[in-house]
Amino acid sequence: MxxxxxxxxxxxxxxxxxxxxxxxxxxxxxxxxxxxxxxxxxxxxxxxxxxxxxxxxxxxxxxxxxxxxxxxxxxxxxxxxxxxxxxxxxxxxxxxxxxxxxxxxxxxxxxxxxxxxxxxxxxxxxxxxxxxxxxxxxxxxxxxxxxxxxxxxxxxxxxxxxxxxxxxxxxxxxxxxxxxxxxxxRHATWPIFTGALLLMLVASLISIRYTTGMVKSIGDIGKFLSVVTSGKLDAVMNGQTIKRNDEIGDTAQAVVKMRDVLRIMVEKDPLTMLYNRRCGSGRFKKLQENAKRSGIPYCVVLGDIDFFKKVNDTYGHDAGDEVLKFVALELRRMMMGKGFAARWGGEEFLLVFDDSNIDETRKEMEAFLDRIRASVIHYASKEIRITMTFGILAGDPEEDMKESVKKVDEALYYGKENGRNRIIKYSDLTINESGKQVLVSEEKSDRINEDSMDEFASLLEGFSHDRSSDAKSDAKSEAKVEEQMEDLIMKLSENVMHDMNGKERKTKE
Known part of the structure; x- marks a missing residue:
C-alpha cells in the first residue's frame, strides 16, 4: 500500500x-x-x-x-x-x-x-x-x-x-x-526474484525522492498562486523552486513574472508608475498600524503641480503627461528608502515619509522643491518649467487616514490660494476671528496691528481731552504724550512694513 x-x-x-x-x-x-x-x-x-x-x-x-x-x-x-x-x-x-x-x-x-x-x-x-x-x-x-x-x-x-x-x-x-x-x-531463480524486488524498491525510493521535490515545487507554485489570488501581491516564491533547471522552474519563473505584471496593473498608475490611490491607501494604513506598534514617527505630504491646466492648454496633453512622468521620477528618487509616493489623482501626489519627523520632512521637501524650480522639461523642442505646492502634516497613528489626508489637503489648498510654489505645515494654520483659515504668524501680525491702532486711538482721545480741559497743561506732560505717540507710530510702521514684505514675497512666488 x-x-x-x-x-x-x-x-x-x-x-x-x-x-x-x-x-x-x-x-x-x-x-x-x-x-x-x-x-x-x-x-x-x-x-x-x-x-x-x-x-x-x-x-x-x-x-x-x-x-x-x-x-x-x-x-x-x-x-x-x-x-x-x-x-x-x-x-x-x-x-x-x-x-x-x-x-x-x-x-x-x-x-x-x-x-x-x-x-x-x-x-x-x-x-x-x-x-x-x-x-x-x-x-x-x-x-x-x-x-x-x-x-x-x-x-x-x-x-x-x-x-x-x-x-x-x-x-x-x-x-x-x-x-x-x-x-x-526455485533455488536458481530466487536471486533473480530478489533482485527484481530490490530493483522495484530502489525504483520506488528514487521515484519518491525525485517526486517529493517535484511535488513540493508544484505545491509551492500552487500556494503562491493562492496567495496572489487572495489579493496579496507581495507574495514570495520559494527560491529553490525558481532555481529548478526544468519545466517546473520555468513555470515558477513565469508565474512570478505574471504576479509582477498583475501587481503593476493593480498597484501602479500606468503613466507615472507610482502607486495608485487604492494601493497608496493600503500602504498608508499598513504604515499607520506599524507606527502604532513601534512608535516610529511618520509624516504625510500632499503635493500639486502649479498651473498644470495651463501646461495642458499651452503645450498639449502629451506634454502634460511628460511633466507628470518627470515629477513622478523625481519623487521616486527622493522617496527611495524613505517611504512611498502615490499618484493621488490628476496632478496630485501623496507622499508618506516613514521614520521621519516634521522638521526632517520639511527639509527634504524644501530641497525637492528647489530641484523642481531649477528643472527644465524638454518636450518637442520646447522648454517647460513648473513649480509645486505642498502641504505637510506630522502623522498621528490614532487618527483615521481620511482625516489625515483631509488636514494635509487643507494645508495644500491654503498654499495654492496664497501664492503657490511653497510648503505649508498644517500645524501652522489657524482660524482667525472672521472664520478664515490663516497662518499663525499672519494672525499674530493682524492682532498686533489691531491692538496698536486701538492704543493709538485711545491715546489721541486722551490727549484731546487733556488739551481741552486743561489749557495750562505743563510742557512736561505734553512731551510725555508726544513720546508715547511716536512709539506707537514706529510700532505701526514696523507691522505695516512686515505685512508689505510678506505680500511682496507671495506676489513673487
Missing amino acids: IDSRLGKLQRKILVATMFPVMIMGCMIVLFSMKRYESLVSEEVDNSLLTTAKAVQMMYDDLYPGDYVLVGDTFVSLYKGEKELTGDHALIDSMGSETGTTITLFYKDARVLTTMVSENGARPIGTKLNDRIYKTMESKPAVAYYSGSIGDEEYYECYMPLINSDGTFIGIIGTGMPAATVKAKV
Whole structure:
C-alpha cells in the first residue's frame, strides 16, 4: 500500500512509475523461471539418459551377453549367464549416487526397480504405461516423458534395450521427482526474484525522492498562486523552486513574472508608475498600524503641480503627461528608502515619509522643491518649467487616514490660494476671528496691528481731552504724550512694513 502521507500527485506518479517496473520485474522473473526450468529440464533429461546408459554399460561390462528370459512357471531374466532377477544391488547403488529411480523392464514388465513403497515392497511385475511401451516398441529410441508414479510427479527417460541380433527386448527407465527439479528452479531463480524486488524498491525510493521535490515545487507554485489570488501581491516564491533547471522552474519563473505584471496593473498608475490611490491607501494604513506598534514617527505630504491646466492648454496633453512622468521620477528618487509616493489623482501626489519627523520632512521637501524650480522639461523642442505646492502634516497613528489626508489637503489648498510654489505645515494654520483659515504668524501680525491702532486711538482721545480741559497743561506732560505717540507710530510702521514684505514675497512666488 502506498504511504498515505504522499500527496495525490506523488501517489499517481509513483503508481505510474512503479506499475511498468512491477510488470517488467514480474515478466523478468517469470521468463527467467521458465527459461531456467527449461534449462534444468534439459539438464535433467541429459542426466537421466546418462544414468540409463551407465546402467546399460555396467551390465554389459559385468555380464556380457544378451538379455534372456528363462523358465515357464517361474521366469527369470538373465544377462548372459548372470541372473538379474531379484538382484537390485547394482541399480540401488547407481540410483543412490545419482538421485534417480532406475527400472529395468523386460518388454513392458518391471523386472528390477529402485522404487520402494512405504512397506518396503518393490512394484516388480507391474506394467509400463501402454502408450509409452507401444511407442518404444514401434520405434525403439530414447524418449522423455513427465508422468505420475503413485501420487508423485516425475520426469522420466526411457532407453530401449536391444540384443545383439537387433531385437527389442526391453527398456531401461530412469526418473527424477518433479519436486526436486522445481526446487532446483526455485533455488536458481530466487536471486533473480530478489533482485527484481530490490530493483522495484530502489525504483520506488528514487521515484519518491525525485517526486517529493517535484511535488513540493508544484505545491509551492500552487500556494503562491493562492496567495496572489487572495489579493496579496507581495507574495514570495520559494527560491529553490525558481532555481529548478526544468519545466517546473520555468513555470515558477513565469508565474512570478505574471504576479509582477498583475501587481503593476493593480498597484501602479500606468503613466507615472507610482502607486495608485487604492494601493497608496493600503500602504498608508499598513504604515499607520506599524507606527502604532513601534512608535516610529511618520509624516504625510500632499503635493500639486502649479498651473498644470495651463501646461495642458499651452503645450498639449502629451506634454502634460511628460511633466507628470518627470515629477513622478523625481519623487521616486527622493522617496527611495524613505517611504512611498502615490499618484493621488490628476496632478496630485501623496507622499508618506516613514521614520521621519516634521522638521526632517520639511527639509527634504524644501530641497525637492528647489530641484523642481531649477528643472527644465524638454518636450518637442520646447522648454517647460513648473513649480509645486505642498502641504505637510506630522502623522498621528490614532487618527483615521481620511482625516489625515483631509488636514494635509487643507494645508495644500491654503498654499495654492496664497501664492503657490511653497510648503505649508498644517500645524501652522489657524482660524482667525472672521472664520478664515490663516497662518499663525499672519494672525499674530493682524492682532498686533489691531491692538496698536486701538492704543493709538485711545491715546489721541486722551490727549484731546487733556488739551481741552486743561489749557495750562505743563510742557512736561505734553512731551510725555508726544513720546508715547511716536512709539506707537514706529510700532505701526514696523507691522505695516512686515505685512508689505510678506505680500511682496507671495506676489513673487
